Amino acid sequence: MTDAHLLHWLRCPYCGGSLGLADNAALVRTDDRIESGVLGCDCCAFPIVAGIPVMQTTDVTRAAIEALEAGRHDEALLTLLEVDDLNRELVRGWLRAGGPPTFRAGVDGLSRDAEGVWAIFRVADPTSTNTEALLDALCTSPPVIRGPVLDMCGGFGHLSWWLRARLRNVDLCIGDMFFWKLWLAGQFLAPDALPVCCDGNAPLPFARGTFPTVVLSDAFPYIWHKRMLADEMMRLCGEDGLIVMPHLHSSLGDNHSAGVTLTPAGYAALFAPMQPHFFRERTLLAQAVRGEGLDLSADASPEAVGDDAAPTMLACRNTDVFTRYPEVEPPPVQGQLCFNPLYRVTESEGQLHLVVAFPTDDYADEFQLCLTYLPETLTLPGDVLDRARLQPMALDVVALRRQRVLLDLPRRYC
Ligand SMILES: [Zn+2]
Known part of the structure:
Protein backbone atom coordinates (compact mmCIF):
# COMPACT_ATOMS: atom_id res chain seq x y z
CA MET A 1 0.00 0.00 0.00
CA THR A 2 1.40 3.38 -0.98
CA ASP A 3 2.02 6.56 1.06
CA ALA A 4 -0.96 8.11 -0.69
CA HIS A 5 -3.33 5.36 0.46
CA LEU A 6 -1.95 5.41 3.93
CA LEU A 7 -2.12 9.15 4.50
CA HIS A 8 -5.40 9.53 2.60
CA TRP A 9 -7.21 6.87 4.64
CA LEU A 10 -5.71 7.27 8.09
CA ARG A 11 -6.76 9.74 10.77
CA CYS A 12 -5.81 10.02 14.42
CA PRO A 13 -8.37 8.00 16.46
CA TYR A 14 -8.29 10.64 19.22
CA CYS A 15 -8.15 14.13 17.64
CA GLY A 16 -9.40 13.06 14.20
CA GLY A 17 -6.54 14.93 12.55
CA SER A 18 -4.66 14.05 9.37
CA LEU A 19 -1.27 12.45 9.82
CA GLY A 20 2.15 13.36 8.56
CA LEU A 21 5.20 11.14 8.21
CA ALA A 22 8.31 12.23 10.13
CA ASP A 23 11.48 12.42 8.05
CA ASN A 24 13.90 10.87 10.54
CA ALA A 25 15.94 7.71 11.25
CA ALA A 26 12.73 5.72 11.65
CA LEU A 27 11.70 6.15 8.01
CA VAL A 28 12.32 3.24 5.63
CA ARG A 29 10.55 3.10 2.27
CA THR A 30 10.55 0.39 -0.36
CA ASP A 31 9.23 0.98 -3.89
CA ASP A 32 5.61 0.56 -3.05
CA ARG A 33 5.20 0.94 0.68
CA ILE A 34 6.39 2.58 3.85
CA GLU A 35 8.22 -0.18 5.70
CA SER A 36 8.69 1.79 8.90
CA GLY A 37 8.36 5.30 10.20
CA VAL A 38 6.59 7.53 12.68
CA LEU A 39 3.23 9.16 11.95
CA GLY A 40 2.21 12.29 13.80
CA CYS A 41 -0.90 14.45 14.26
CA ASP A 42 -1.47 17.44 16.57
CA CYS A 43 -1.79 15.16 19.62
CA CYS A 44 0.13 11.87 19.21
CA ALA A 45 2.77 9.86 17.43
CA PHE A 46 2.18 6.38 16.02
CA PRO A 47 4.78 3.86 14.80
CA ILE A 48 4.73 2.06 11.44
CA VAL A 49 6.58 -1.24 11.75
CA ALA A 50 6.82 -3.98 9.11
CA GLY A 51 4.45 -1.87 7.00
CA ILE A 52 1.81 -1.85 9.75
CA PRO A 53 0.69 1.51 11.19
CA VAL A 54 -0.06 1.00 14.88
CA MET A 55 -2.80 3.49 15.74
CA GLN A 56 -2.70 3.08 19.50
CA THR A 57 -0.75 4.84 22.23
CA THR A 58 0.53 2.43 24.85
CA ASP A 59 3.84 1.78 26.59
CA VAL A 60 4.54 -0.79 23.87
CA THR A 61 3.99 1.66 20.98
CA ARG A 62 6.11 4.30 22.77
CA ALA A 63 8.93 1.75 23.18
CA ALA A 64 8.61 0.86 19.48
CA ILE A 65 8.89 4.53 18.45
CA GLU A 66 11.99 4.91 20.63
CA ALA A 67 13.59 1.86 19.00
CA LEU A 68 12.67 3.09 15.48
CA GLU A 69 14.08 6.55 16.08
CA ALA A 70 17.33 4.96 17.28
CA GLY A 71 17.44 2.96 14.02
CA ARG A 72 16.81 -0.38 15.82
CA HIS A 73 14.10 -1.62 13.45
CA ASP A 74 14.20 -5.32 14.41
CA GLU A 75 13.93 -4.34 18.06
CA ALA A 76 10.80 -2.30 17.28
CA LEU A 77 9.28 -5.32 15.55
CA LEU A 78 10.12 -7.72 18.40
CA THR A 79 8.63 -5.19 20.85
CA LEU A 80 5.33 -5.00 18.97
CA LEU A 81 5.20 -8.78 18.49
CA GLU A 82 5.50 -8.90 22.30
CA VAL A 83 7.96 -11.74 21.96
CA ASP A 84 9.12 -13.06 25.33
CA ASP A 85 12.61 -14.29 26.18
CA LEU A 86 11.57 -17.90 25.50
CA ASN A 87 10.81 -17.46 21.80
CA ARG A 88 12.98 -14.43 21.02
CA GLU A 89 15.62 -16.58 19.27
CA LEU A 90 12.93 -18.44 17.34
CA VAL A 91 11.50 -15.18 16.02
CA ARG A 92 14.95 -13.74 15.27
CA GLY A 93 15.55 -16.88 13.19
CA TRP A 94 12.33 -16.22 11.26
CA LEU A 95 13.40 -12.63 10.60
CA ARG A 96 16.74 -13.82 9.18
CA ALA A 97 14.85 -16.32 6.97
CA GLY A 98 12.31 -13.73 5.78
CA GLY A 99 9.38 -15.03 7.88
CA PRO A 100 8.03 -18.10 9.67
CA PRO A 101 8.31 -21.35 7.66
CA THR A 102 4.52 -21.81 7.67
CA PHE A 103 1.42 -19.97 8.85
CA ARG A 104 0.91 -22.75 11.36
CA ALA A 105 4.44 -22.36 12.77
CA GLY A 106 3.87 -18.60 13.00
CA VAL A 107 0.64 -19.03 14.93
CA ASP A 108 2.14 -21.71 17.20
CA GLY A 109 5.15 -19.50 17.93
CA LEU A 110 3.28 -16.27 18.64
CA SER A 111 -0.11 -17.33 20.05
CA ARG A 112 -0.54 -17.28 23.81
CA ASP A 113 -3.72 -19.39 24.03
CA ALA A 114 -5.85 -22.09 22.39
CA GLU A 115 -6.91 -19.67 19.67
CA GLY A 116 -4.10 -21.13 17.57
CA VAL A 117 -6.05 -24.29 16.76
CA TRP A 118 -9.10 -22.25 15.81
CA ALA A 119 -6.98 -20.01 13.58
CA PRO A 326 -27.61 -18.35 -7.96
CA GLU A 327 -24.83 -20.85 -7.26
CA VAL A 328 -21.62 -19.75 -8.96
CA GLU A 329 -18.43 -21.56 -9.96
CA PRO A 330 -15.66 -21.58 -7.36
CA PRO A 331 -13.34 -18.59 -7.89
CA PRO A 332 -9.93 -18.90 -9.61
CA VAL A 333 -7.29 -20.44 -7.35
CA GLN A 334 -4.99 -17.82 -5.83
CA GLY A 335 -2.78 -20.06 -3.63
CA GLN A 336 -2.88 -23.79 -4.29
CA LEU A 337 -5.50 -26.49 -3.88
CA CYS A 338 -4.83 -28.60 -0.76
CA PHE A 339 -6.77 -31.15 1.22
CA ASN A 340 -8.93 -29.66 3.95
CA PRO A 341 -6.60 -29.75 6.99
CA LEU A 342 -9.29 -31.61 8.98
CA TYR A 343 -8.39 -34.73 6.99
CA ARG A 344 -5.69 -37.19 7.98
CA VAL A 345 -4.38 -38.54 4.69
CA THR A 346 -2.68 -41.90 4.22
CA GLU A 347 -1.60 -43.62 1.02
CA SER A 348 -1.71 -47.28 -0.01
CA GLU A 349 -1.70 -49.07 -3.34
CA GLY A 350 -1.83 -45.87 -5.34
CA GLN A 351 -4.83 -44.49 -3.51
CA LEU A 352 -5.30 -41.80 -0.89
CA HIS A 353 -7.45 -42.52 2.15
CA LEU A 354 -8.89 -39.47 3.88
CA VAL A 355 -10.40 -39.58 7.37
CA VAL A 356 -11.77 -36.58 9.25
CA ALA A 357 -9.59 -36.11 12.35
CA PHE A 358 -10.70 -33.23 14.57
CA PRO A 359 -7.69 -31.59 16.24
CA THR A 360 -9.20 -31.67 19.76
CA ASP A 361 -12.34 -32.96 21.49
CA ASP A 362 -13.46 -29.37 22.09
CA TYR A 363 -13.07 -28.61 18.42
CA ALA A 364 -15.07 -31.70 17.47
CA ASP A 365 -17.79 -30.62 19.87
CA GLU A 366 -17.96 -27.05 18.53
CA PHE A 367 -17.68 -27.86 14.83
CA GLN A 368 -19.69 -31.08 14.38
CA LEU A 369 -21.59 -29.30 11.61
CA CYS A 370 -18.55 -29.87 9.36
CA LEU A 371 -19.85 -33.40 8.91
CA THR A 372 -22.96 -32.10 7.13
CA TYR A 373 -20.76 -31.41 4.09
CA LEU A 374 -17.43 -33.23 4.60
CA PRO A 375 -17.46 -37.00 4.00
CA GLU A 376 -16.09 -38.64 7.14
CA THR A 377 -14.00 -41.00 5.04
CA LEU A 378 -13.07 -40.84 1.39
CA THR A 379 -10.79 -42.71 -1.03
CA LEU A 380 -9.32 -40.81 -3.97
CA PRO A 381 -6.80 -41.58 -6.77
CA GLY A 382 -3.18 -41.03 -5.68
CA ASP A 383 -2.62 -38.27 -8.23
CA VAL A 384 -5.77 -36.29 -7.40
CA LEU A 385 -3.91 -33.32 -5.92
CA ASP A 386 -1.52 -32.97 -8.88
CA ARG A 387 -4.43 -33.17 -11.28
CA ALA A 388 -6.55 -30.71 -9.29
CA ARG A 389 -3.70 -28.20 -9.35
CA LEU A 390 -3.38 -28.57 -13.13
CA GLN A 391 -7.12 -28.51 -13.79
CA PRO A 392 -8.82 -26.64 -10.93
CA MET A 393 -12.05 -26.22 -12.91
CA ALA A 394 -12.41 -29.90 -14.01
CA LEU A 395 -15.87 -31.14 -13.04
CA ASP A 396 -14.72 -33.68 -10.45
CA VAL A 397 -12.28 -31.15 -8.93
CA VAL A 398 -15.00 -28.52 -8.69
CA ALA A 399 -17.19 -31.12 -6.94
CA LEU A 400 -14.45 -31.73 -4.35
CA ARG A 401 -14.02 -27.96 -3.91
CA ARG A 402 -17.77 -27.53 -3.37
CA GLN A 403 -17.68 -30.31 -0.78
CA ARG A 404 -14.74 -28.49 0.80
CA VAL A 405 -12.55 -31.58 0.59
CA LEU A 406 -10.18 -29.40 -1.47
CA LEU A 407 -9.48 -25.82 -0.40
CA ASP A 408 -7.58 -22.96 -1.99
CA LEU A 409 -4.92 -22.15 0.63
CA PRO A 410 -1.83 -19.94 0.66
CA ARG A 411 1.45 -21.73 0.02
CA ARG A 412 3.07 -22.80 3.31
CA TYR A 413 -0.26 -22.63 5.17
CA CYS A 414 0.29 -25.71 7.32
ZN1 LIG B 1 -4.30 13.21 17.27
Whole structure:
Protein backbone atom coordinates (compact mmCIF):
# COMPACT_ATOMS: atom_id res chain seq x y z
CA MET A 1 0.00 0.00 0.00
CA THR A 2 1.40 3.38 -0.98
CA ASP A 3 2.02 6.56 1.06
CA ALA A 4 -0.96 8.11 -0.69
CA HIS A 5 -3.33 5.36 0.46
CA LEU A 6 -1.95 5.41 3.93
CA LEU A 7 -2.12 9.15 4.50
CA HIS A 8 -5.40 9.53 2.60
CA TRP A 9 -7.21 6.87 4.64
CA LEU A 10 -5.71 7.27 8.09
CA ARG A 11 -6.76 9.74 10.77
CA CYS A 12 -5.81 10.02 14.42
CA PRO A 13 -8.37 8.00 16.46
CA TYR A 14 -8.29 10.64 19.22
CA CYS A 15 -8.15 14.13 17.64
CA GLY A 16 -9.40 13.06 14.20
CA GLY A 17 -6.54 14.93 12.55
CA SER A 18 -4.66 14.05 9.37
CA LEU A 19 -1.27 12.45 9.82
CA GLY A 20 2.15 13.36 8.56
CA LEU A 21 5.20 11.14 8.21
CA ALA A 22 8.31 12.23 10.13
CA ASP A 23 11.48 12.42 8.05
CA ASN A 24 13.90 10.87 10.54
CA ALA A 25 15.94 7.71 11.25
CA ALA A 26 12.73 5.72 11.65
CA LEU A 27 11.70 6.15 8.01
CA VAL A 28 12.32 3.24 5.63
CA ARG A 29 10.55 3.10 2.27
CA THR A 30 10.55 0.39 -0.36
CA ASP A 31 9.23 0.98 -3.89
CA ASP A 32 5.61 0.56 -3.05
CA ARG A 33 5.20 0.94 0.68
CA ILE A 34 6.39 2.58 3.85
CA GLU A 35 8.22 -0.18 5.70
CA SER A 36 8.69 1.79 8.90
CA GLY A 37 8.36 5.30 10.20
CA VAL A 38 6.59 7.53 12.68
CA LEU A 39 3.23 9.16 11.95
CA GLY A 40 2.21 12.29 13.80
CA CYS A 41 -0.90 14.45 14.26
CA ASP A 42 -1.47 17.44 16.57
CA CYS A 43 -1.79 15.16 19.62
CA CYS A 44 0.13 11.87 19.21
CA ALA A 45 2.77 9.86 17.43
CA PHE A 46 2.18 6.38 16.02
CA PRO A 47 4.78 3.86 14.80
CA ILE A 48 4.73 2.06 11.44
CA VAL A 49 6.58 -1.24 11.75
CA ALA A 50 6.82 -3.98 9.11
CA GLY A 51 4.45 -1.87 7.00
CA ILE A 52 1.81 -1.85 9.75
CA PRO A 53 0.69 1.51 11.19
CA VAL A 54 -0.06 1.00 14.88
CA MET A 55 -2.80 3.49 15.74
CA GLN A 56 -2.70 3.08 19.50
CA THR A 57 -0.75 4.84 22.23
CA THR A 58 0.53 2.43 24.85
CA ASP A 59 3.84 1.78 26.59
CA VAL A 60 4.54 -0.79 23.87
CA THR A 61 3.99 1.66 20.98
CA ARG A 62 6.11 4.30 22.77
CA ALA A 63 8.93 1.75 23.18
CA ALA A 64 8.61 0.86 19.48
CA ILE A 65 8.89 4.53 18.45
CA GLU A 66 11.99 4.91 20.63
CA ALA A 67 13.59 1.86 19.00
CA LEU A 68 12.67 3.09 15.48
CA GLU A 69 14.08 6.55 16.08
CA ALA A 70 17.33 4.96 17.28
CA GLY A 71 17.44 2.96 14.02
CA ARG A 72 16.81 -0.38 15.82
CA HIS A 73 14.10 -1.62 13.45
CA ASP A 74 14.20 -5.32 14.41
CA GLU A 75 13.93 -4.34 18.06
CA ALA A 76 10.80 -2.30 17.28
CA LEU A 77 9.28 -5.32 15.55
CA LEU A 78 10.12 -7.72 18.40
CA THR A 79 8.63 -5.19 20.85
CA LEU A 80 5.33 -5.00 18.97
CA LEU A 81 5.20 -8.78 18.49
CA GLU A 82 5.50 -8.90 22.30
CA VAL A 83 7.96 -11.74 21.96
CA ASP A 84 9.12 -13.06 25.33
CA ASP A 85 12.61 -14.29 26.18
CA LEU A 86 11.57 -17.90 25.50
CA ASN A 87 10.81 -17.46 21.80
CA ARG A 88 12.98 -14.43 21.02
CA GLU A 89 15.62 -16.58 19.27
CA LEU A 90 12.93 -18.44 17.34
CA VAL A 91 11.50 -15.18 16.02
CA ARG A 92 14.95 -13.74 15.27
CA GLY A 93 15.55 -16.88 13.19
CA TRP A 94 12.33 -16.22 11.26
CA LEU A 95 13.40 -12.63 10.60
CA ARG A 96 16.74 -13.82 9.18
CA ALA A 97 14.85 -16.32 6.97
CA GLY A 98 12.31 -13.73 5.78
CA GLY A 99 9.38 -15.03 7.88
CA PRO A 100 8.03 -18.10 9.67
CA PRO A 101 8.31 -21.35 7.66
CA THR A 102 4.52 -21.81 7.67
CA PHE A 103 1.42 -19.97 8.85
CA ARG A 104 0.91 -22.75 11.36
CA ALA A 105 4.44 -22.36 12.77
CA GLY A 106 3.87 -18.60 13.00
CA VAL A 107 0.64 -19.03 14.93
CA ASP A 108 2.14 -21.71 17.20
CA GLY A 109 5.15 -19.50 17.93
CA LEU A 110 3.28 -16.27 18.64
CA SER A 111 -0.11 -17.33 20.05
CA ARG A 112 -0.54 -17.28 23.81
CA ASP A 113 -3.72 -19.39 24.03
CA ALA A 114 -5.85 -22.09 22.39
CA GLU A 115 -6.91 -19.67 19.67
CA GLY A 116 -4.10 -21.13 17.57
CA VAL A 117 -6.05 -24.29 16.76
CA TRP A 118 -9.10 -22.25 15.81
CA ALA A 119 -6.98 -20.01 13.58
CA ILE A 120 -5.39 -22.83 11.61
CA PHE A 121 -8.63 -24.73 11.10
CA ARG A 122 -10.56 -21.53 10.35
CA VAL A 123 -10.46 -22.47 6.65
CA ALA A 124 -12.30 -25.71 7.38
CA ASP A 125 -15.08 -24.71 9.76
CA PRO A 126 -18.79 -24.18 8.93
CA THR A 127 -18.47 -20.42 9.40
CA SER A 128 -15.94 -20.35 6.58
CA THR A 129 -18.32 -22.36 4.37
CA ASN A 130 -21.07 -19.85 5.10
CA THR A 131 -18.88 -16.80 4.68
CA GLU A 132 -17.49 -18.00 1.36
CA ALA A 133 -21.02 -18.69 0.06
CA LEU A 134 -22.06 -15.20 1.18
CA LEU A 135 -19.07 -13.66 -0.61
CA ASP A 136 -19.86 -15.72 -3.72
CA ALA A 137 -23.28 -14.07 -3.72
CA LEU A 138 -22.13 -10.53 -2.93
CA CYS A 139 -19.22 -10.61 -5.39
CA THR A 140 -21.20 -11.98 -8.34
CA SER A 141 -21.19 -9.65 -11.31
CA PRO A 142 -21.98 -6.85 -10.83
CA PRO A 143 -20.60 -7.12 -7.31
CA VAL A 144 -22.60 -5.70 -4.43
CA ILE A 145 -19.32 -5.35 -2.53
CA ARG A 146 -17.50 -2.18 -3.58
CA GLY A 147 -14.00 -1.18 -2.52
CA PRO A 148 -12.06 -0.06 -0.72
CA VAL A 149 -13.17 -2.72 1.76
CA LEU A 150 -12.39 -2.61 5.48
CA ASP A 151 -12.12 -6.06 7.07
CA MET A 152 -12.45 -4.93 10.69
CA CYS A 153 -11.25 -7.32 13.41
CA GLY A 154 -9.82 -9.17 10.40
CA GLY A 155 -7.06 -10.89 12.41
CA PHE A 156 -5.04 -13.35 10.35
CA GLY A 157 -6.74 -12.28 7.11
CA HIS A 158 -8.94 -15.30 6.35
CA LEU A 159 -11.90 -13.21 5.20
CA SER A 160 -9.60 -10.98 3.16
CA TRP A 161 -8.20 -14.10 1.48
CA TRP A 162 -11.66 -15.29 0.47
CA LEU A 163 -12.60 -11.81 -0.69
CA ARG A 164 -9.41 -11.39 -2.72
CA ALA A 165 -10.13 -14.66 -4.57
CA ARG A 166 -13.41 -13.15 -5.76
CA LEU A 167 -12.48 -9.49 -6.24
CA ARG A 168 -8.95 -9.10 -7.59
CA ASN A 169 -8.98 -5.33 -8.03
CA VAL A 170 -10.42 -3.81 -4.87
CA ASP A 171 -8.25 -2.14 -2.26
CA LEU A 172 -8.42 -4.00 1.04
CA CYS A 173 -7.63 -2.83 4.54
CA ILE A 174 -7.47 -5.15 7.58
CA GLY A 175 -7.98 -3.59 10.97
CA ASP A 176 -7.18 -5.57 14.12
CA MET A 177 -5.92 -4.77 17.59
CA PHE A 178 -3.38 -7.62 17.58
CA PHE A 179 -0.17 -6.64 15.82
CA TRP A 180 1.14 -10.21 15.61
CA LYS A 181 -1.94 -11.41 13.74
CA LEU A 182 -1.61 -8.62 11.18
CA TRP A 183 2.09 -9.42 10.79
CA LEU A 184 1.19 -13.02 9.91
CA ALA A 185 -1.70 -11.84 7.69
CA GLY A 186 0.77 -9.86 5.60
CA GLN A 187 2.91 -12.94 5.02
CA PHE A 188 0.25 -15.52 4.28
CA LEU A 189 -3.43 -14.69 3.86
CA ALA A 190 -3.52 -11.00 2.99
CA PRO A 191 -0.19 -10.00 1.43
CA ASP A 192 -1.60 -7.09 -0.55
CA ALA A 193 -4.01 -5.62 2.00
CA LEU A 194 -3.11 -2.56 4.08
CA PRO A 195 -2.90 -3.80 7.68
CA VAL A 196 -3.77 -1.24 10.37
CA CYS A 197 -3.36 -2.08 14.03
CA CYS A 198 -6.30 -0.43 15.79
CA ASP A 199 -8.69 -1.09 18.65
CA GLY A 200 -12.39 -1.76 17.96
CA ASN A 201 -13.11 -0.31 21.41
CA ALA A 202 -11.80 3.11 20.32
CA PRO A 203 -12.79 5.43 17.46
CA LEU A 204 -11.49 3.87 14.23
CA PRO A 205 -8.46 5.63 12.73
CA PHE A 206 -9.91 6.33 9.27
CA ALA A 207 -11.46 9.25 7.41
CA ARG A 208 -15.24 9.44 7.04
CA GLY A 209 -16.65 7.55 4.04
CA THR A 210 -13.36 5.78 3.23
CA PHE A 211 -14.80 2.28 2.88
CA PRO A 212 -18.07 1.70 0.95
CA THR A 213 -17.98 -1.85 2.36
CA VAL A 214 -17.16 -2.71 5.97
CA VAL A 215 -17.07 -6.39 6.95
CA LEU A 216 -16.74 -7.71 10.47
CA SER A 217 -16.92 -11.44 11.06
CA ASP A 218 -17.25 -13.32 14.31
CA ALA A 219 -15.89 -10.55 16.57
CA PHE A 220 -18.52 -7.89 17.35
CA PRO A 221 -19.64 -9.48 20.68
CA TYR A 222 -16.06 -9.29 21.97
CA ILE A 223 -16.19 -5.50 21.70
CA TRP A 224 -17.43 -3.74 24.83
CA HIS A 225 -18.15 -0.36 23.17
CA LYS A 226 -20.66 -1.80 20.68
CA ARG A 227 -22.60 1.40 20.14
CA MET A 228 -19.44 3.30 19.29
CA LEU A 229 -18.17 0.59 16.94
CA ALA A 230 -21.54 0.39 15.14
CA ASP A 231 -21.54 4.19 14.73
CA GLU A 232 -17.94 4.08 13.53
CA MET A 233 -18.68 1.37 10.94
CA MET A 234 -21.60 3.47 9.63
CA ARG A 235 -19.41 6.61 9.57
CA LEU A 236 -16.82 4.78 7.46
CA CYS A 237 -19.19 3.23 4.91
CA GLY A 238 -21.47 6.26 4.49
CA GLU A 239 -25.17 6.38 3.65
CA ASP A 240 -24.83 4.29 0.48
CA GLY A 241 -22.53 1.74 2.07
CA LEU A 242 -22.79 -1.93 2.95
CA ILE A 243 -22.05 -3.60 6.28
CA VAL A 244 -21.49 -7.37 6.21
CA MET A 245 -21.40 -9.28 9.50
CA PRO A 246 -21.31 -13.07 9.16
CA HIS A 247 -21.55 -15.23 12.28
CA LEU A 248 -22.88 -12.68 14.77
CA HIS A 249 -23.29 -14.50 18.11
CA SER A 250 -26.83 -14.12 19.43
CA SER A 251 -27.74 -14.18 23.11
CA LEU A 252 -30.80 -16.27 22.15
CA GLY A 253 -28.64 -19.19 20.97
CA ASP A 254 -25.80 -21.31 22.39
CA ASN A 255 -22.28 -20.26 21.40
CA HIS A 256 -18.81 -21.39 22.47
CA SER A 257 -16.71 -18.36 23.55
CA ALA A 258 -19.78 -16.23 22.98
CA GLY A 259 -18.43 -12.86 24.17
CA VAL A 260 -20.93 -10.27 25.45
CA THR A 261 -23.83 -11.03 23.14
CA LEU A 262 -27.02 -9.09 22.32
CA THR A 263 -30.29 -10.34 20.87
CA PRO A 264 -30.71 -9.88 17.11
CA ALA A 265 -33.12 -7.04 17.97
CA GLY A 266 -30.35 -5.44 20.04
CA TYR A 267 -27.93 -5.57 17.11
CA ALA A 268 -30.69 -4.29 14.80
CA ALA A 269 -31.18 -1.24 17.02
CA LEU A 270 -27.45 -0.39 16.86
CA PHE A 271 -27.44 -0.43 13.05
CA ALA A 272 -31.00 0.90 12.58
CA PRO A 273 -30.01 3.81 10.26
CA MET A 274 -28.64 1.21 7.78
CA GLN A 275 -31.78 -0.99 7.84
CA PRO A 276 -30.11 -4.29 8.81
CA HIS A 277 -31.40 -7.66 7.58
CA PHE A 278 -30.81 -10.94 9.43
CA PHE A 279 -30.44 -14.49 8.10
CA ARG A 280 -30.34 -17.79 9.94
CA GLU A 281 -26.82 -19.25 9.67
CA ARG A 282 -28.23 -22.78 9.59
CA THR A 283 -30.47 -21.88 6.64
CA LEU A 284 -27.65 -20.23 4.68
CA LEU A 285 -25.33 -23.18 5.40
CA ALA A 286 -27.93 -25.68 4.19
CA GLN A 287 -28.40 -23.68 0.97
CA ALA A 288 -24.64 -23.43 0.44
CA VAL A 289 -24.14 -27.16 1.02
CA ARG A 290 -26.99 -28.07 -1.35
CA GLY A 291 -25.41 -25.89 -4.06
CA GLU A 292 -28.48 -23.71 -4.40
CA GLY A 293 -26.81 -20.33 -4.16
CA LEU A 294 -28.18 -18.09 -1.41
CA ASP A 295 -31.66 -16.72 -0.91
CA LEU A 296 -31.30 -13.32 0.72
CA SER A 297 -34.85 -12.32 -0.24
CA ALA A 298 -36.56 -14.16 2.60
CA ASP A 299 -38.00 -12.59 5.74
CA ALA A 300 -35.07 -10.83 7.34
CA SER A 301 -36.35 -9.27 10.53
CA PRO A 302 -34.37 -9.88 13.75
CA GLU A 303 -37.35 -11.93 15.01
CA ALA A 304 -37.20 -14.20 11.94
CA VAL A 305 -33.84 -15.71 12.96
CA GLY A 306 -35.31 -16.90 16.26
CA ASP A 307 -32.74 -18.68 18.40
CA ASP A 308 -30.22 -19.24 15.59
CA ALA A 309 -26.88 -19.15 17.42
CA ALA A 310 -24.99 -16.87 15.03
CA PRO A 311 -27.06 -15.24 12.32
CA THR A 312 -25.60 -13.23 9.45
CA MET A 313 -26.40 -9.52 9.44
CA LEU A 314 -26.33 -7.41 6.28
CA ALA A 315 -27.04 -3.70 6.53
CA CYS A 316 -27.65 -1.63 3.42
CA ARG A 317 -30.27 0.89 2.37
CA ASN A 318 -30.32 -0.43 -1.21
CA THR A 319 -32.95 -3.18 -1.03
CA ASP A 320 -31.83 -4.62 -4.41
CA VAL A 321 -29.13 -6.40 -2.41
CA PHE A 322 -31.76 -8.58 -0.73
CA THR A 323 -32.52 -10.97 -3.53
CA ARG A 324 -31.92 -14.58 -4.58
CA TYR A 325 -28.37 -15.33 -5.74
CA PRO A 326 -27.61 -18.35 -7.96
CA GLU A 327 -24.83 -20.85 -7.26
CA VAL A 328 -21.62 -19.75 -8.96
CA GLU A 329 -18.43 -21.56 -9.96
CA PRO A 330 -15.66 -21.58 -7.36
CA PRO A 331 -13.34 -18.59 -7.89
CA PRO A 332 -9.93 -18.90 -9.61
CA VAL A 333 -7.29 -20.44 -7.35
CA GLN A 334 -4.99 -17.82 -5.83
CA GLY A 335 -2.78 -20.06 -3.63
CA GLN A 336 -2.88 -23.79 -4.29
CA LEU A 337 -5.50 -26.49 -3.88
CA CYS A 338 -4.83 -28.60 -0.76
CA PHE A 339 -6.77 -31.15 1.22
CA ASN A 340 -8.93 -29.66 3.95
CA PRO A 341 -6.60 -29.75 6.99
CA LEU A 342 -9.29 -31.61 8.98
CA TYR A 343 -8.39 -34.73 6.99
CA ARG A 344 -5.69 -37.19 7.98
CA VAL A 345 -4.38 -38.54 4.69
CA THR A 346 -2.68 -41.90 4.22
CA GLU A 347 -1.60 -43.62 1.02
CA SER A 348 -1.71 -47.28 -0.01
CA GLU A 349 -1.70 -49.07 -3.34
CA GLY A 350 -1.83 -45.87 -5.34
CA GLN A 351 -4.83 -44.49 -3.51
CA LEU A 352 -5.30 -41.80 -0.89
CA HIS A 353 -7.45 -42.52 2.15
CA LEU A 354 -8.89 -39.47 3.88
CA VAL A 355 -10.40 -39.58 7.37
CA VAL A 356 -11.77 -36.58 9.25
CA ALA A 357 -9.59 -36.11 12.35
CA PHE A 358 -10.70 -33.23 14.57
CA PRO A 359 -7.69 -31.59 16.24
CA THR A 360 -9.20 -31.67 19.76
CA ASP A 361 -12.34 -32.96 21.49
CA ASP A 362 -13.46 -29.37 22.09
CA TYR A 363 -13.07 -28.61 18.42
CA ALA A 364 -15.07 -31.70 17.47
CA ASP A 365 -17.79 -30.62 19.87
CA GLU A 366 -17.96 -27.05 18.53
CA PHE A 367 -17.68 -27.86 14.83
CA GLN A 368 -19.69 -31.08 14.38
CA LEU A 369 -21.59 -29.30 11.61
CA CYS A 370 -18.55 -29.87 9.36
CA LEU A 371 -19.85 -33.40 8.91
CA THR A 372 -22.96 -32.10 7.13
CA TYR A 373 -20.76 -31.41 4.09
CA LEU A 374 -17.43 -33.23 4.60
CA PRO A 375 -17.46 -37.00 4.00
CA GLU A 376 -16.09 -38.64 7.14
CA THR A 377 -14.00 -41.00 5.04
CA LEU A 378 -13.07 -40.84 1.39
CA THR A 379 -10.79 -42.71 -1.03
CA LEU A 380 -9.32 -40.81 -3.97
CA PRO A 381 -6.80 -41.58 -6.77
CA GLY A 382 -3.18 -41.03 -5.68
CA ASP A 383 -2.62 -38.27 -8.23
CA VAL A 384 -5.77 -36.29 -7.40
CA LEU A 385 -3.91 -33.32 -5.92
CA ASP A 386 -1.52 -32.97 -8.88
CA ARG A 387 -4.43 -33.17 -11.28
CA ALA A 388 -6.55 -30.71 -9.29
CA ARG A 389 -3.70 -28.20 -9.35
CA LEU A 390 -3.38 -28.57 -13.13
CA GLN A 391 -7.12 -28.51 -13.79
CA PRO A 392 -8.82 -26.64 -10.93
CA MET A 393 -12.05 -26.22 -12.91
CA ALA A 394 -12.41 -29.90 -14.01
CA LEU A 395 -15.87 -31.14 -13.04
CA ASP A 396 -14.72 -33.68 -10.45
CA VAL A 397 -12.28 -31.15 -8.93
CA VAL A 398 -15.00 -28.52 -8.69
CA ALA A 399 -17.19 -31.12 -6.94
CA LEU A 400 -14.45 -31.73 -4.35
CA ARG A 401 -14.02 -27.96 -3.91
CA ARG A 402 -17.77 -27.53 -3.37
CA GLN A 403 -17.68 -30.31 -0.78
CA ARG A 404 -14.74 -28.49 0.80
CA VAL A 405 -12.55 -31.58 0.59
CA LEU A 406 -10.18 -29.40 -1.47
CA LEU A 407 -9.48 -25.82 -0.40
CA ASP A 408 -7.58 -22.96 -1.99
CA LEU A 409 -4.92 -22.15 0.63
CA PRO A 410 -1.83 -19.94 0.66
CA ARG A 411 1.45 -21.73 0.02
CA ARG A 412 3.07 -22.80 3.31
CA TYR A 413 -0.26 -22.63 5.17
CA CYS A 414 0.29 -25.71 7.32
ZN1 LIG B 1 -4.30 13.21 17.27
